[in-house]
Amino acid sequence: MKYLCLAALIIGQGAQAAPLFEDFSADLPDHIYAGDWEHFVGGGVAVFDCNADGLPDIFAAGGTNPAKLIVNEGIFAFRQADLPPLTGVIGAYPIDIDADGIKDLFVLRVGANVALKGGADCNFIDATADWGLPQDQSWSTAFTAWWAPGQNRPTFAVGNYVDRDDPDGPFEACDDNTILRPEASGYAAQVLSPGFCPLSMLAAKDARGAMTLRISNDRHYYVKGGYEQMWDITEQRFLTQEDGWNRLALWGMGIASRDLTGDGRDEVMLTSMGDQVLQIAQADGTYAAAPFEIGTYAQRPHTGGDGRPSTGWHAEFGDIDNDGLADLFITKGNVDQMPGMATRDPNNLLMHYSDGSFHELSVAAGVASLERSRGGALADFDGDGRLDILVLNRRAPMEIYRNVTAGTGNWLRVSLRQQDGNRDAIGANITVETEFGSQRIQNVIGGGHAGGQLLPRHFGLGMAEDAVLTIDWPDGTRSSGQVKAGQTYVISKP
Numbered sequence: 001m002k003y004l005c006l007a008a009l010i011i012g013q014g015a016q017a018a019p020l021f022e023d024f025s026a027d028l029p030d031h032i033y034a035g036d037w038e039h040f041v042g043g044g045v046a047v048f049d050c051n052a053d054g055l056p057d058i059f060a061a062g063g064t065n066p067a068k069l070i071v072n073e074g075i076f077a078f079r080q081a082d083l084p085p086l087t088g089v090i091g092a093y094p095i096d097i098d099a100d101g102i103k104d105l106f107v108l109r110v111g112a113n114v115a116l117k118g119g120a121d122c123n124f125i126d127a128t129a130d131w132g133l134p135q136d137q138s139w140s141t142a143f144t145a146w147w148a149p150g151q152n153r154p155t156f157a158v159g160n161y162v163d164r165d166d167p168d169g170p171f172e173a174c175d176d177n178t179i180l181r182p183e184a185s186g187y188a189a190q191v192l193s194p195g196f197c198p199l200s201m202l203a204a205k206d207a208r209g210a211m212t213l214r215i216s217n218d219r220h221y222y223v224k225g226g227y228e229q230m231w232d233i234t235e236q237r238f239l240t241q242e243d244g245w246n247r248l249a250l251w252g253m254g255i256a257s258r259d260l261t262g263d264g265r266d267e268v269m270l271t272s273m274g275d276q277v278l279q280i281a282q283a284d285g286t287y288a289a290a291p292f293e294i295g296t297y298a299q300r301p302h303t304g305g306d307g308r309p310s311t312g313w314h315a316e317f318g319d320i321d322n323d324g325l326a327d328l329f330i331t332k333g334n335v336d337q338m339p340g341m342a343t344r345d346p347n348n349l350l351m352h353y354s355d356g357s358f359h360e361l362s363v364a365a366g367v368a369s370l371e372r373s374r375g376g377a378l379a380d381f382d383g384d385g386r387l388d389i390l391v392l393n394r395r396a397p398m399e400i401y402r403n404v405t406a407g408t409g410n411w412l413r414v415s416l417r418q419q420d421g422n423r424d425a426i427g428a429n430i431t432v433e434t435e436f437g438s439q440r441i442q443n444v445i446g447g448g449h450a451g452g453q454l455l456p457r458h459f460g461l462g463m464a465e466d467a468v469l470t471i472d473w474p475d476g477t478r479s480s481g482q483v484k485a486g487q488t489y490v491i492s493k494p
Helices: 002-011
Strands: 021-023 045-048 057-060 068-074 077-081 089-095 104-109 114-118 124-126 140-146 155-160 177-183 186-192 198-205 211-217 229-232 255-258 267-270 277-281 287-289 312-318 327-332 348-352 358-360 372-379 388-394 399-403 410-417 429-434 437-442 457-462 466-472 478-484 488-492
Touching: 045 089, 045 372, 045 388, 089 140, 104 140, 140 211, 155 198, 198 255, 255 312, 267 312, 327 372, 410 429, 410 466, 429 457, 437 457, 466 488
Parallel strands: 140 198, 312 372, 410 488
Antiparallel strands: 021 399, 045 057, 057 068, 068 077, 089 104, 104 114, 114 124, 140 155, 155 177, 177 186, 198 211, 211 229, 255 267, 267 277, 277 287, 312 327, 327 348, 348 358, 372 388, 388 399, 410 457, 429 437, 429 466, 466 478
């Protein structure tokens, strides 16, 4: 704990303001993520700007209901937009697949996945066949992407849940996962086995500084013999105990990654049924479980009167009060009616304090929903420099909360551009340094639970009015410059 406290004191100024949100859920178009067994999991949201107006828009999975595209018209006014009809949608991730500067969507489904090509003014067409993406009927529940050296198109990792065609299933019937690699005429599928029913994947630099595919798996269906997985992207092999990767088995749901200690290595939050496990990156390239006292385990409901264990889904780090410390939001909710788990299970808003601890403030902040929450997002929907909260629920309407916290600190947003196929510089590191310390965000696609965002990266600056911004680009080059608070910067690679 001492190590965490010292590190946190270096990179933050402490909690500045008590978080407060206003419920604007009634202003969203009607939408519910529905379905039975095949939609107990999933329910993700993709958040991105589909019409270049600087405001985040929303793609929401619908399960057995059609997926929905919701366009942000400013000041918390939203409208439903046209979208190719899609049911069976588990979730989606925004990504610029064809490098045209317009965000596309990789849509995860129960059945054949779909790639939607983005066009002007939030228009989308199905480009799955045009881009040569192989099709199957798997139940896809996890996704991440990266650009391999020398490639102008992304490599995709798709996590597949239970094999529905296995007559001995569903237990011990986890399907194989898939790597989709670009080729001259499209994409080739590579089997990634064994699979242990993943509900989240993230390709990012691990504690070793190596690009690694982290896979969080649901113990409910692998039951025994499975565990969390780390696959070295360069060496194309799973890490073992000989690499310092100790096996961890949990009911894995979501992944969130952020450097919390200022040492240049990301900590990793793994949500599950029961404990939410925060792994602290170590100097030797391994991970250690955070001490219980840090306050992130959030293993039981903090309100609602149900004392049974919680079920965590989407997790996301973001600076709610702009004090320079990354806070943590976790969506919660019973899978369906699992008797051993809480049914009144409020979402968590864990505020990060300067001593390295996290404190639950969702009730006071007004965001302690008791619905069966699944996907979520922290994004500035009104452009005022404060992160708002979006939640997609199962069998209940979506929720959106406007951040009206008083006395928040200064902020900065950073978006990256390159001229090659990796237009958004996925794989870059963004570092912001002020007189109060240093923060770093990896620019990645993946993680969360069945959904993510591709927006300018948000930094809280506390009292600082300017900062030094450093970009470590995917090719290893570096650029740096002075920036001012309260601005969104689009940085193009020199």
